[in-house]
Structure formats: structure tokens, C-alpha cells
Amino acid sequence: MRISALTNCLCFLLSCFWQPTTAQIDTTNLKQRQLNEVTVSAPVTILSVKQWPGSLVSIDSLTIQSGNSYLLSQQLNNLPGVLMQQGTLSTSRITIRGIGSRTPYNSNRIKAYWGDIPLTDGDGVSSIEDIGFNDINNIQILKGPSSALYGAGLGGVVLINPWYPASKTSIAAGFEAGSYGTYSSQLSAVLKQEKGTTWLTANQLISDGYRNNSEYKRYNITLKGKYKLGTHLLHYLYNHRHLNAHIPSSLDSVDFYNQPEKAADSWAAIEGYEKSNRQIISIGLSSGLNNLLSNSLHLFGIISTLDELRPFNQLDESKLTIGIRNKLSYRKQSIRLALGFEAINEMNTVKLYGVRPNNLGQLLNKNDIERSYINIFGLLDIDISDKLIMQAGLNYNITSYKNKDKVNGIKSDHQYPATLSPRLGINYQLTNSSNLFAAAGHGFSTPSVEEAQMPDGSFNASIKPEEGYHVDIGYHYQSVNNKTNADFTLYWIKLNNLLVTKRESEELFYGINAGETSHKGVELSVQHQLDFNNLSHIKLSGTFSHSINKFERFTDEGIDYSHKHLPGIPEYTAHLSATYILRKTQLYINNQFFGQQYLTDSNSKRYDDFSVLNCKLSHNTTIGKIATTFYLGINNINDKQYASMLLINAPSFGNNLPRYYYPALPRNWYGGIIIRI
Template structure:
């Protein structure tokens, strides 16, 4: 904590010194306004100003995407209050929003993710964003809590990734190459052409690394073709993406290895050189039309195919997944009302086989299943504006989810239909002063069990299992200064979750879920963004803070009562501080992230201490006619802190071996690169 106070004092003293010499530049086009403009164009919250949204949201604009290396989105997400992305390796991560999703061991669950109009959350509730290239991300909006209505009712919230950049007429070509520690190379190539009637983009990116740990080599290739074209009063848009990924899996470590040999891979995974190899195709075609001056219609059809080959110590997984979906939305706008309503549906077929482990080839087939998942959502949101200061919103989401599983070994077919779930939402925002708003929101959310959680070891579905569900309350205050140089927000929230899903393990590879209780999540989030001008230079200060209390209200597992215990895997608090000093041709960015203590298991008998990580980046810009070049050098973990970048809560222990809770974070590491834009 002493390090935290020292860093805070240094950064605040810098701000205080700068304010004494600052002056206001009139009519300055600033990054805050750019951010609001670019997000408003494609954002789901289509309000005259995001300032009036009756709920908590966070934004990552195109400028913030450049404030780290060119491939780790966790740097940006961890700057947001209430959002935590733990990343054990490039292909193993977990995103939680306000503590929701912390019980999922190896991926992100209980949230929804959209890339444009494409849901990246599969039928099993799993979301992945770490494999999208940075040149395919223009901005990100995070809506916290089950309060979006338009995008389902995920308990944690929604992450909306905007793939569409803004460009004047003409062409634009860019190349970025980066090299980093541990044999890391990143290349991003983008070209775009915009005419009077349309805009086309072609993006390619490549990432590879030898890895800090044994058995952690990683390679990824992405190519994206996308476009927007005007057809009379309508706009046609499309997006195609192909991604190839190969990543070795070092897995987590026990306490002894984590502290003494953090570079090693887990023994069982190293012995068989475990890996995952995956190919994915995404296609989305949409049409937006103005039916009248006040009514518009947007329809999107999307398809995703994924193949996966994963070698694990206990078996080898061969999986093929295909999904087809539709999203249809009708919008009405007037002076008093903004109304959105529509449907979203997806059908997913998943063929998976498990094989025994055999060197250089597949072993004996152990199982073969075909799983079909489908969901159907009806959604609506009404925004009523009785006057210029007051905004009242109400919305709903209606969900129907079904599963079926065919076991080709036993010729057994099982089906499961979850009850219809109605999730209402209500909120209000009031402008108390010209640049200040207070808001409050109440919403219901749910998350259905995954197939693995709903399915018993014998292959049958558990008829008694229920979706997790909860109610959520947000109350907050939001401020933006007249010149947009200062903005601040403070939010307090409370959530009550019921039907908590708990994983029961019979072995390392056999597990299932049961409903085992209820939890409470409450906390406070705050952020401050301030910018001052020093002659021709700019100094920006950003800070965010989250304090939360997450406890079991009613939870009994294997006869043990955990009531009033803390949920593991959620830091007591999170602090992020960043300063950016910009001159005509140079930018220096320094940030510090500190996470508080967190528990490792439900009994709270083990805990992981607080830690902090300090990062910096220096950028130099050269312009010559239409050519713009950036040369940059960055360093992460400047203080060489030994820490865990991801924790596996309630880690199982088999064969009298110690539990493996820890994924080691990178020690001090550097990167540097060059980007050229014409």
C-alpha cells in the first residue's frame, strides 16, 4: 500500500503543478468530444448525449486503444472501474464485471459480448475477445449490470466492440510492426477506401510469441474484410473475419512452483505438450433502412463456424461448432420518445469427440456427442424525454433457451427446455445542473447453465437445474465540464443473485453444476478524467477506483455452510492511475494498477495478497505531407513485481498433489514498434 500512496502522491503533485500554469484553449477539438462522437455513431445507446443514460457505462475510445502494446486488450479493460480481465496466457483469460463471472475457471461467462452486430457469446454462454486484432477494434463500450435490455440480460453486463472506423473520403493505408520480450512479434496491416457511396476496409494482423513460460508458444493470424454501402435510402454493411490460432497451454501452478519456478509449465501439461489449435470464420450481413423520417429498420444475419483441436493430459478434444443467427430491430424516434424493439435468435450445432491421449496421434475414441443449443430473445427499450433535463427509460428482455444432446456411443438423446425468462428494466436520469446528471436503474438478469453444468456425468440433463438470476440496482452521479476537459462519475450498486451455480468435480475432467445458494454483490465505483493545457502541450490525468463486497448469503456445499464468506477471485478494491503528457510530436504515458487482496477458495482459508503493476510508454510522431509515422517504446511491470495475472479459484487437488491456483504474470518486459500511415 505504501507504493500505491507514493505513486498517487507523485501523480497528483504533477497535476497540481500543471494546473497552476494551465490555461483554457478556446474551440479546441479534444479527445473527449472525439470519443463521444465516434461512439454515438454506432453505439446501442442512441441518446442525444450519453450523459443522459440511466445506468453505468465505460468507454474505451480509439485514442485509449493506442496507450499500450498492440495486442493485449486487458491493458485497456483493466483501466475501467468495475471491470477486471485476468489473463493467464494469450489463450486463457477471464473477464468479470462487478464480480460476476468470477467462478468460471478458464473463460469469460455471465456477460455478453458483441462485435458490431455479431454476438461473440456462444450458445454455452462463453465469450472471447482477446483474439480480435486491434486494427479491428475502433472503440469499446461496457454496460454494467443486467440493464441493457437491447442486448440480452447477462448478469454481469455487456461489452460492445465497435469495428467501424471514421474516415473522410479517399484512401488510407497503415502498417504497424512491433517486437517485444520473449520473442514476441506483432504486425498489423490495414487499408481502406472510401467513396461517395461506400467504404471498404481490409485488415490483417499477426501475433506470435515464444512465451515467458515453458510450453507457452502462441501464434495467431486474422484477416477481416468489411464494408458499408449506400443503397438509396438504405445502408448495406458486411463483415467477414477469419482467425487461425495455435497456442500451447502451460496451465496453472501450485504455490511452490509459482514462487520458485514461475517459468515452468504444469508437469502434466508439459509432459504431453498440451495445446489448442483453432480456426474460426465469422460472416455478418446487415441492412439498415429509413422507413419514414421517424422509423428505421435494421436486420442482421450472422454465421460463425469454429473448429478446435485441444490436447489435454486427460483427453484430446476434437470440436466443430456452427451457428446461424438473426438480429432484427425496429426504431422509432420523436421529440418525446425513442423506442427500440426487436428479436435476436441463434441456433448452434456443436459436434464434439473426446479421444485418449496418444503421442503424435489421436488415441481411442472415448465419446462422441452432438449438442444443439438455441435461444430466442424478444427485446424492447423505451426512452421518454418529457423535458430537456429528465429522461425515463423502461425496457424488457424475453428469453427462451433450449438444449439437446445426442450421445452416439449410447444412442441416448436428451433435451432440456428452460422456462421462459422475463427480465424487466427501469431507469431515470435527471440533469440537476447544466453539466451534471444523477441517475438510477433497476434491472433483472439471468445466465443459463452451460451444457457441461447442466449435464450429469452419465450424460443426462439435470431436470432440477435452474438459470442463475438476480436483481440489480444502480445509483450514480455523472459530470462533464463545459469545455469537456474534466469528467467524473461515481456509482454505487447492489445485486442479489439466486440459484448460484457451483461446479462439482468427480475428477479433473468430469464435472457438473448444481444450484447451491445465493450471493450479494455491492460496491462503489469512481472515475476522474482531467486535462490541462500547458502552452502548446497537454497533460491528462485519468483515475478509476472500485471497492466491492461480495458475499455468500445462503450457500451450503458438501454439507459445509459458507454463509457470510467472501466470494473468491474478486479483489477487495482496484485502483488505476494514469498520466499522459503530450507535446507536438511526443507522448509519454505512465499508468499504475493496484489490485487488493482476494480469496482463493470458498472457505476463505487461502488468500492472495494485493499487488501493483507500473507501466510506461513513450511515443514520437513524425509527419511529412500525407505521411505520418510513430516510433514508440514501452515497458510493462517496471518495478518487476512478482504477481499472478490470473487465479484459478477453488482449484482441485487430485492424487495428493497441491492445488494449482496461480498463473504467473510477466516480469519486467519491453516492447517497441513503428507505425506508418498514409
């Protein structure tokens, strides 16, 4: 489906949804406006979507449950400007407005938080795909450097709320089975007490995999709680995750179209895998100091180990992260001010061993890496009038690296220049149902250790952080009865020193700066609910985003790529969905569209557009105090052969073809049951 067809479809959808409300306006609300707030990560709060001076999108708990019990890519890809490519269950990449598309195998250039715990490590990599759905209440995404509270990443921030409401002591258990020997189970227990609540969750995911060498096992357990201590609120969270996943890697065009179920030859021959363990612990104290001041203090630590077998070496990695985050909040009538800091220190030991016959088991390299950063932030909201909100933010960052190469005897350390990132936003209430907003801000991303480290182990002191400016302007409509919502946004990003990956061989790669790039786009989303009677209604939703992302100035090895399109970013994305609810039965249908995208900087090779259709049917029953949900779903109903993830600028060594493609699953099904007591 081309852009014109999608545009016509969405325009028709918008005209059907748009129903101006003629209800009488309550003038008392104009005398003293009450600010609606949404708790995204207790006790951190941000203004509601309607009043936020910037681009903010969210996924509620019901939407999270619209697919199977373990994949978030379908839900995230429903959001305009957000793209999650899922190569395997353990390999994914999230980009926001094209930022982060250059990272080969993971999500970079964005920040992610689970409550007040940063899920982004010192290397800038964020992993959210291995959090159990029963540990997620909702997800909110701030696009661009939208809030100094969470750093100043140009891509944006993913905020995952682990705290879901609990009105009583309860137990819930679920089991799901699907194609290719996939089994998932979840357990949630809630203990409600007078002064607090304790949650215990556990889940497992086991799959034989569609492709060869793609077996997958993951186990999670989480203990978390909130308790009142006088005027204080104590909250804690402990999570342990164990992962054992084989790696099929990407395929060349011949294998992708003819044998998509096979693993890459080199990875299959060595039975490549990754085995990892991660433990997260966090404890926080929120205190009401007086009627105007409150403070929240969080201490957190992350311990992780990784054993990864690749065709070129075996990686043995251990990592310890400790951090502190504090925020002081002031509220008085029309002024809201937050000041704070976040400090993280990460100590990482990386060992590489040989796997080829001539160096089997030999220690090739050992590095002790220490990464640390400090973010000092401030955010001010002022109600200029009953209709106008102004927001000003400031983030100050200091980042440093230390590296000791134990084998080659090379020591290097580097501190990037301190970075000051301002932001300014406004939100104006046009009518009781509509708002205009505009925002501009500065963002940056420091190079990862892999990008900053040369093949000989030395530190590339000439590499610079990528930085730039982000501007967006938009319109938000929300009907008085909240049955119709619409958002329209224009954005522009100017990026300097874009970080791109330079490969010398399959195992040796590093980063270089790529001059200047520009990202321009438009985003549209519409939701509307039709009520047929007291027993049934239908929810309709549509989103559309179109972007132009180009190198403004980039020359590599004498080749000028200026004005070429950046690869790895679809020309457009769109989705149309409908949820029909009749009494206790719900039918969800979702159709997603992805435009063509280039695979190389030269734009000599591209991947065509495609669409994917999914559906899910569920039914609720109640017998006494036991509530049960049965569900059945089918993904990729049209059995489309497509790549669920693309590796841009894939290297080609020897006579081998470049491996650009991660094959998606063909038509597949899943079904399950959830029991709540």
C-alpha cells in the same frame, strides 16, 4: 497499498481535478435540448454517457493504443468494476462487478458484441482477446442488465465497434517486437468511394512465450464495408482467425514462486495445445422507412473448429452458429422506441479421444449438441421534461438444449422456463455540467452444457439458471469545456442460484447452484486535462472500485459457506495514469492496483494485494504524405512477481498441490513502428 492509502490518494486526486466552471450558461440550450448520441455499433445508437440512465464506461481508440498492439487487459483494468485476468495469450477471464468470477478458464456471464455480431456462443462464453486492434474503433461496457437491446445478463455487455472513420483512401502498416520472441504486425487498407467504404485489415501475433510450452501463433484477416443503396445502408463483415497455441496451464505455490517460467508437469509432458479456426460472416441492411421509423436487419453465421490436447483427453470440436437480429426504431420529438428480436441456433459436435497408454486414440465420447435461444426486446426512452429522461426496457428469453450422447446412447433435451426481465432507469440533469441517474433491472444466465451435463452424460434437469436483481445509483460530472469528467456510482446485486463448478476429477466437472449471493460496491473515476500552452498538455486519470461479495446462503457437502466472501474477486482495484503530450511526442504512465482476494469458498487461502507499473513513449513524424509513429514501452517496470490470473477452488488430486496461479510476465519491453500513407 491498502484501501486507506488508495482512498486518500484518490481523494487528493479528485480535489486537484475538481474545478467548478463559472462560464455563462447558454439558456437557449434549455429551451430545446439536443440529445447527443454515440454510435457504438452502426446503426445501433445509445444515449451519451452523460444522459444514459445507468452505468456506462468506454475505451476510445487512443486509449486502446496506450499499451502494446495485442493485449486489452491493461486498458480494461483501468475501468472501475471491470477486471480482465490474462493467464496466457489464449486464456483470460473478464468479470464485471464480480459476475463471472466462478468460470475457471474463460469469460462467462457477460455478453459481447462485435458490431451487431454476438461473440457470445450458446454456452455463454465470450472471446474478445483474439480480435486485432486494427479491427476495433472503440469499446463500450454497459454494467449490469443495462439494456434490453443486448439481453439481460447480470454482468453486463461489452460492445466492440469495428467501424472506424475513413475520410479518404489510405494504407497503414505496423510492426512490433518485444520480449520472449514476441512479434506483431498489422496492415489496414481503406478504399473510399462515392457511395461507400471498404476496409481490409490483417494482423498476426507470434510469441515464443515466457513459460515453457507457451508458444503462440495467431493470424486474422477481415474484409468489411458500408455502401449506400438509395435510402438503405448495406454493411457486411467477414473475418477469419487461425490460432495455434500451446498451453502451460496453472502452477502450484511451490513452482509459482520458485520456477514461474515452467509449465505444469502434466501439460508439459504431453505438450498440450489448442488449434482452432473461426470464420465470421455478417450482412446487414439499415433502412429509413419514413421520417419516424427505421429498421436494421442482420444475418450472421459463425463456423469454428477446435483441436485441443489435454493431459486427460483430446478434444475435437466443430461448431456452426446461424442467427438473425432485427430492430425497428421509432423517433418522434421526446420519444424513442426500439423493438426487436435476436434468434440464434448453434449446432456443436464434440468428440473426446483417449491420450493415456491404455486408451490412446480411442473414442471416449461423442456428443451432438444443439443450443438455441430467442431474445425479444423493447426499449423506450421518454423525455419527461428538459431535465428528466426515463427509460424502460423489457427482455423475453427462451433457451433450449438438445444433447445426443452417441457413445452411451443417451438423449436429453431441456427448455428452461421463459424468462421476462424488466428494467427501469432515470437520468436527471442537475446543472448544465452534472447529472444524477438510478436504475434497477432483472438479469439471468442459463447454465452452460458443461455445467448442466452430469459426468455420465445425462442432463441435470434440476439445475436452475442463476438470476437476480441489479440496482445502481450514480452521479456524472462533465465540465463545459469537457476537460474534467467525474463519475461516482453505488451498486447492489442480489443473485439467486449462483452457478459454481463441482469437480470429481481433473477431467470431470459439472455445475451446481450455490444458493444466494450479494454484491455491493462503490466506483469512482476522474479525468482532467491540464493545458500548459498550445504545444503541450497532460491528461490525468484515476479510478477506484471497492466491493463486498458474499455468499448469503450456500451449503456444499454439509459445509456451510454462508457469509463467506466469494473467491476470485479483488477487494479493490484502482489505477492512476498520466499522459503527457509535447508537440509530437507522447509519454504514457500507468500504475494499477489490485486488492487481496480469496482463493477458496472457505476463505482459508487468499492472495495478497499487488501493483503493476507500465509506461510507453511514442513520437510522430511526417515526411510529405507519409506519417510515421515510433514507440517503445515497458510493462511491469517494478519487476513484480504476481499472478495475472487465479484459478479459484483449484482441485488437488493424489499428493499434488492445488494449482491456483498463472504467473504474469516479469519486466518486459516492446517497441514498434506504424506507417500511414
